[in-house]
Amino acid sequence: MKVVVQRAKNAAVIVDGETVGQIDNGLLLLVGIKHDDTIDDLKYTADKIAGLRIFEDHEEKMNWSVQDVKGDILSVSQFTLYGDVSKGRRPNFMEAAKPDQAQKLYDQFNHLLKEKGLRVETGRFGAMMDVSFTNDGPVTLIVESKRKN
Template sequence: MRVLLQRVANASVSVDEECIGQINQGYLLLVGVKDTDTNEDIDYLVRKITNLRIFADDEGKTNLSLKDIDGDILSVSQFTLYADTKKGNRPSFVKAGKPDFASEMYDRFNEELRQAGNHVETGSFGADMQVNLLNDGPFTIFFDTENK
């Protein structure tokens, strides 16, 4: 699995001009799944994301986790994280998970984030979505379970 995490002051996702998910301070997660991903990958990502300390404490050091600041998560599926741009100018997406499997893994990932005590809003898997965000920092981290 691949997750692009952005620390945000706020973020929202819309489908057909209707807001379906919105958060204030927290994380925007762009989530990509491939067919060989496992529950172990989900567990790893949930643990890392939940405990990641990238919010400033009283001394301005990045020492606080999402829970410490009572932050939220907006999780949006994004198969294009598996784009292969090595040949030509048109990306290939053959490494992205098949929709049925990827949707199931995406749902399981979000449920595990919730079970870990996080408030999670989501996009709509497979939909054409518009994502708005105010990146805080900017602070962006890329997770790839092939490189744990």
Template sequence: MKAVVQRVKRSSVTIDGKVVGEIGQGLMVLLGVSEDDTERECDYLADKIAGLRIFEDDAGKMNRSLLDIQGEMLIVSQFTLCADCRKGRRPSFVRAARPEKAIPLYERFIAQIQAQGIRTATGEFGADMLVSIENDGPVTIPLDTDEIMPKGNGSHLK
């Protein structure tokens, strides 16, 4: 599972001229689900992002999480994060999960964030969306569970 996390002052998603999701201060998360992702990757990534200490404390250091500042999260599904550009100039999306797998994991990710008490807004899976991002900092952090998630049985997550 891949995510691009951006610290924002505000962010919104518009579909067909109508704003369908918007937040104030918080995190804009573009989320890509790969064919080999499971609930384990989903839960790990949701917990990781909610706890990322990328908001400034009183001393100006990035020491506070979204939970600490009681911020909001806008979550937008983006299969293009799973692009493979190793060959040629046209990206391949064969590693991106098909909707029947991606939608349940996308919805689970949203539910995991909401379960932590974070106000969320979303785009619409598969829709053509106009995403407005007022990046704060700017702070942008790419995350890939293939790179950041410990291998093993997951017992360390409990």
């Protein structure tokens, strides 16, 4: 599992002219599911993201998590995170999970974040989405479950 985590002042997802997910303060997550991901990958990644200390405290040090600042999550599925561009010019998506498997795991991942008390908005799985946001900082990190060991 690979997630691009972006601290956001605001973020929104629009599908066919309709806003389907929106937050004011928190994290925009671009979520890639790999073909061999398991519930352990989801749990590790959800725990890591919920606890990341990437928000400033009163001394302007990154000491607070999204939970500490009562921030929200906008989670957007993005299989292109597993696009391999090492050969040729067209990305190879063989590492990405198939849509049925990916949607199930993506939904479980979002549920795990909600169980941590976070408000989670989402895009629409499999749809063409317009994603807009204001990156706060900018702060952008990549969390990969396969790197946990």
